[in-house]
Amino acid sequence: DVKVTQSSRYLVKRTGEKVFLECVQDMDHENMFWYRQDPGLGLRLIYFSYDVKMKEKGDIPEGYSVSREKKERFSLILESASTNQTSMYLCASSLPGRAAFFGQGTRLTVV
Amino acid sequence: KNEVEQSPQNLTAQEGEFITINCSYSVGISALHWLQQHPGGGIVSLFMLSSGKKKHGRLIATINIQEKHSSLHITASHPRDSAVYICAVLNYGGSQGNLIFGKGTKLSVKP
Numbered sequence: 001d002v003k004v005t006q007s008s009r010y011l012v013k014r015t016g017e018k019v020f021l022e023c024v025q026d027m028d029h030e031n032m033f034w035y036r037q038d039p040g041l042g043l044r045l046i047y048f049s050y051d052v053k054m055k056e057k058g059d060i061p062e063g064y065s066v067s068r069e070k071k072e073r074f075s076l077i078l079e080s081a082s083t084n085q086t087s088m089y090l091c092a093s094s095l096p097g098r099a100a101f102f103g104q105g106t107r108l109t110v111v
Numbered sequence: 112k113n114e115v116e117q118s119p120q121n122l123t124a125q126e127g128e129f130i131t132i133n134c135s136y137s138v139g140i141s142a143l144h145w146l147q148q149h150p151g152g153g154i155v156s157l158f159m160l161s162s163g164k165k166k167h168g169r170l171i172a173t174i175n176i177q178e179k180h181s182s183l184h185i186t187a188s189h190p191r192d193s194a195v196y197i198c199a200v201l202n203y204g205g206s207q208g209n210l211i212f213g214k215g216t217k218l219s220v221k222p
Contacts, residue, residue, distance in 0.1 A: 009152075033209070033210075041214070042197070042212045042214040043197070043210075043212040044212075045209060045210075048209060088152055090152070090154060097141060097201065099144065099156050099159040100156060100199075100210060101156065102146070102153065102154035102155070103153070104151075104152060104153035105151075105152030105153055105154070107152065
């Protein structure tokens with residue numbers, strides 16, 4: 001079974017904190033993605049990576065950065081968390097052009 | 112206009128009913144996903160299809176490439192089918208696996 005594991009299910013952070021969301025997949029997938037999901041807006045792509053150390057901006061990269069030092073791990077970084085970054089964050093991975101597998105999601109609240 | 116439109120947005124059904132969720136898209140695609148998201152957040156890929164029809168248990172997905180339309184059917188619906196169903200397309204130019212998502216259909220099946 002493909003597993004995409006996100007490090008936390010729920011997180012509460014303070015405004016201005018640096019926040020790390022970690023995602024690990026165990027199927028040697030080239031592609032990894034970070035999305036956020038908000039009511040009425042659906043899933044929106046923040047960043048994706050198609051190889052180690054490679055990254056591409058998605059639709060809403062502002063306020064976020066990413067790191068992919070190893071193939072299996074893709075980290076999303078909120079440099080200075082703000083309340084408008086309160087959201088559900090979903091990680092996914094895939095082989096190019098193939099079905100994507102999603103993690104269980106991290107519900108982040110910034111207070 | 113959104114590139115991927117789903118209907119209906121919300122759907123309430125009685126247990127045992129036949130359910131249809133529709134997805135229309137406006138871009139060229141190489142494949143279409145149907146995803147299921149239960150309360151709590153995790154997303155599961157139900158189907159990935161690029162032509163014709165696929166069936167898994169009580170779930171059936173069809174796609175008409177010429178009409179740019181797909182449907183997800185649930186036969187003999189059950190309360191455990193209650194979830195958000197999301198249509199996502201793999202853009203024809205999206206060789207890296209980037210998906211474009213519909214906003215989802217929230218299904219509630221009453222016993």
